[in-house]
Each structure stands twice: as structure tokens, then as C-alpha cells.
Amino acid sequence: MSNMVSDENIEFLPNDFEIMGEENLAQVDNIFASQSYWKDVLHRFVKNKGAIIGLVCIILIIIMAIIGIGINENTYDSQIIQHQNLAPRIPFLEKLGIFDGSEKMNTSSGVVEVNKYVSNDGSTTGLENVYYWFGTDVLGRDIFTRTWMGTRISLYIALMAVLIDMFFGLTYGLLSGYFGGAVDNAMQRFAEILNGIPNLVIVTLLIIVLKPGLMTITFSLMITGWIGMNRIARAQMLKLKEQEFVLASRTLGAKDLFIIFKEILPNIFGQIITNTMFSIPNAIFTEAFLAFIGLGVPAPMASLGLLISDAFKSFTTHPYMIVPPIVVLAILMLSFNTLADGIRDAFDPKMKEM
Known part of the structure; x- marks a missing residue:
């Protein structure tokens, strides 16, 4: 009885019961607000610095391809024989001793520095106030304007590659895989026959029928x-x-086309975008290669491959001519590749670990 009375008189304080080893307890999970699939993809894409840099470079190149041709009074096909083989000359930078119009040329007596904008004997040349940012070629054409005109053609090829992939290749593959059987077998054998023909042979045959140009490359x-x-x-x-x-x-009565384009297509959209982005650099390089070997757009039209081909002939004497088209082509292809990598990782993060 006395023990019961003593227990009733016990007073409990707030700190009488404390969890021992609280520092070793697992942390409580944080609660994150749910977000849609596309927001999650965008979040992963933005975190990829390489993809963002590639996207910025592509946007800048597109802007320059649009406005670059109209920056000066020269057109891509205008020729000024008196201005032939002029080295790059850029305002403000010439005061720093770079891009001042001078170039080093290899001669029989050694390396000689030449500046055709100014005269060595003090006489006027008429070029004191003339500036060519990328220089001129052997026919006196502005390489700056021709480079951005060639970039337009490369971007046109990129656009055509996307349209052909999305409207023809995608539809063909979806129909072939969905119906299967004899339909799939016949469609895939036809595709393998076309794929077995070298692209160079196809372009050559098209040139026999059609005139060389963008239409031939497109076909x-x-x-x-x-x-x-x-x-x-x-x-x-x-x-x-x-x-x-x-x-x-299918049980609810959906038609085949509804199942293909409404049910299945949205579930493979990530793979489709990724593959399309990877096909763009390949198409751009194909056009540049065909132009380099003389099967692309004819002169005086400018393309990056044609500019590289023409500048390659004068590479030993005027190496500056080949630099702008090569740099733009390399940045364009590298940017599309990094952008495609970023899109692939955004849609499927597990692919980055493979």
C-alpha cells in the first residue's frame, strides 16, 4: 500500500523521457512535389551543361545564317578581281596587331609577310577603308558572306533530314512493326535493298537524270x-x-491507326527525338562530302563543303581561306551531337551509365 502511494506522488518532468542515440536515427524522407514527365525531362536537360552549350551554339549559328548575309554590301556570288586573296581584316582588332590584313606567304626566298590592303611604297591602294572579316578567295568573293550562305544550305539539309525521318521513316517503321508477318517481311526487305546501295552511287545516278544542286541532295x-x-x-x-x-x-474497338499514332507513338517519342537529332550531323556531313568531291551544289552557289574544296586548292599559299567553313562545320556538327547526347540522357538517364 505504501508503494502505491509513493508511486502516485511521483512527478514526471518533460525531459524524463528522451530518445537515446538520436544522432544515429535515420533521417526523415523529404517530400517532393510531383511533376510531370516532360518537366522532369526538361529539368534533366537543363542540368546538362554540354547540351545547353550545344543548343546555344546552334541558335547563334542559325541567327548568323539569317542575318550574316546582309551585314555588308557583298553577296555570296559577287566578284571583285581587285580584291582577290585579301587576308582577314577586322576593325578595332587590327589596332591590336591581329586580323590587320597581313599574312605570311612561303616564297623561294623564305617566309614573307604581305599586307595587300596597304602599299609598301606609301602609295594608295584604294583598300585602306576596306574590311573583309574572313578575307576573300581567289576570285575576290567575300568569304564571310559565302560562309553564312553555305551554313544556310547545311541547315536546310538538317531540316530535310528531320522531316524525312519524322514523316517517312517513322511512319514506315511503325506500320511495318505493327502489322508484322508478310507485310513486315516485304517492307524490311525493300528497305534493306535500298540500304545496300551506296549513297554515292545514288547521287551519281540522280545527277545523270537531274542537274546538280539541292534537289539532287534532297532526293x-x-x-x-x-x-x-x-x-x-x-x-x-x-x-x-x-x-x-x-x-x-484493341478490346475497346480502337482502330489500327489510332493505336499506332495515339497509343504507341507517344510512348516512343523520346527515342524518336534522340535518333532524329543524331541523324542531323550525318546528313550535314554527307552534303559537305558530296560538295567537296564536286557532286553538291554547283558554283557560284556556296556550301560549306564547296568552300572547303575551293580553299583546299589554295591551302599552301592562303591557309586562312579554309578556316571559316571548317570551323563553322565542326561547331555545327559537334553542337548537334552534344545536343543529341543531352536529349538522350534527359529522356533515359540510365543510358548515360551504359
């Missing part, structure tokens, strides 16, 4: 440029067409 891309997208779309269709959500749509 060449239309014949074989969609094969890669077809394979990706078909593989994804074979993977998803037996899934439960497709079976549910």
Missing part, C-alpha cells in the same frame, strides 16, 4: 536517309504492341 536523302529511323521505330513497335494498354485499346 538522295529521301531515298536512303530514312532507313535508320525505320529500324528504330520498328523495334520500338515490336516491343510495345503486345503490351496491356494496347490490348485494352
